Amino acid sequence: MVDTHGAGPALRQSSETPARTASGYGMLVLMLVALVVLVFSATQLKVQPWAPWVLIASVLVFTFVSIGFYLLQPNQAVVITLFGDYKGTDRTTGLRWTWPWMTKKKLSVRANNIISERIKVNDLRGNPIEMAAQVVWRVTDSAQALFDVDDYKSFVVVQIEAAVRTIGSRYPYDDFEHQEVTLRGNHDQVGGELRTELIARLRVAGITVDECGFTHLAYAQEIAGAMLRRQQAQAVVAARQTLVEGAVGMVEMALDQLSAKNVVELDDERRAAMVSNLMVVLCGERDTQPIVNAGSLYQ
Template identity: 30%
Template sequence: MSTTTSHTPSGAEGQSDGSGAGPGVRPARLIQNEATTEIPVHLLFRDDPDPVAMPLRPAVVARRQGTGEQPRLRRPAAVRRRPLPRADPELAERPARVLPGAAGLLAGACGLTGCAATTWWAGLLPAGALGLPAYAGAGLGPAQWAAYAGAGLLGAFGLGGLTRGLTGRAWVLGLFGRYRGTVRRTGLLWVNPLVPRRRVDVRLRHWRSETMPATDPDGLALRVVVLVVWRVRDTARALLGVDDHETYLRECVEAALARVPVEPAGGTRGGTTAAGDALTRLVAEETAPVGVEVFSVQPVRVEYAPEVAAAVHRRRIAALDARQRASMLGSVVDSVEDTVTRLTVRGLVELDDYERKVLVRDLTVAFCSGRGEPV
């Protein structure tokens, strides 16, 4: 009797899988490319601080290749209007230092008196002039010349600074390019003659513009004349904050007309009143930083441009004609309905459907002919 002995590799002894396969058979891998990574034990118990949060970049949404998916369209960012520049807080109107006109007159009188006294002192004054006794004097020496200079400067400084403050006018003072204050006082005043000054009109003013381009709510070209009521509220900002505040106001009105549609009088969207309110609000916001206060911007004459005036006129006539025809037709229909109803209710006639249609047609023709308008 023979015995067969099987040789088993030494490395495969005692190996067995959980599926009941015999020893020596290597189990098949469920995933062909599986791999095992060993992690050192000491790395599992490290006390690391919290990781630093890394900023994430926004994902780019695009079309996937081969899927037929269309790219998502991103909404364009809304264009925000830049806010109006804030006025310089240091450039604000403040009162200037002035003196009453009596101080200038007194200084001028003192200067003239000093010159006369110096002339008498030098012996150059004729006898009996100005009621002073004759005096031989010592002639014109250094002391006399110094007295002449002092008295002359005092008189010139006192009389040269005299000015007149008018109601509705103001003086803006500046020295070496720096704002020194505003004079709103009226009457005779004394202002430092070394300080340059500029006169500003602070009264309530109105400006009737020339013909400016505009558009109506439908986009048709217009020619508009506006009346602007305004005044200078802050003289420092009006003169020093902008090159020319009147030119700036004119350009702001023109820019507002390009943004606000103007409807001719008689329109259904508010007419010139609504457009005037919008123009007033917009121009007032833009001119406030430069010290100009706007009270009203109202269109006083609105007409279509010559290139579209004829077409608009024809369209208006057609609309009026259609409205008149619709009104006339409505009144005719009401009259026919009332006549047929009365005849039927009172029992004056008995009509079938055909006779009723004939009667309605005849009455409609009669009423339209009586009004002199074709159907």
């Protein structure tokens, strides 16, 4: 296939097809029969004139049949080629047989688990962070895995690193106000996007991703201390804000109930003093010590 844009030959995508192979058990019986004939003809070499010809034929049959055997376990496949031409893939388990001149290459279609190396990535806000991912992948198309990429296992490792970098730069590491999607606060969503990204990247190699997620996610060491202090400051501010909002509500409720039940008549100055005292009591970090005022507010 030629590229119509003039960039040269384009990559031809392979596709897995079933191979024409035979069960090895029938051929095993034929090989045993050839072995029996071989032994019998060897004992008749000095007696019968036909014995040498039968011996040669049985040796050829025994050798021809024995070379074509191969064994497949569950979740294994064998790719069969003839002088470099792809002839199909056999996934039938057990003892199998094909023509001796066919080249056979086994590969596993079982699930593989890989944990990537920790890599340094700049998040959406430019902060350097460290990330590592755990990916469960498997081969779905043996022809693509062997013929469309040079080394599909190395290809998986490289594409995992590239996908982690892409996802890591797409979101900020953290957002204390929870107004946007973050790497730390939205594991399921970000992990789903990482899986989608990996499936798209590995499709060319006939590989799919069953599961993935982050095994390590943290600020880089050079800014970890500063970001920790920033998070602590943001937490203190948020806690103070919540505390003040609650205290204001309680003061408002107290003043409304005092006025509604005519417990005490408060002018503006007394109201301000009560508000000040209540805010100190409610917002203070230490236990308050009550003071009994025997006089009036103006003394």
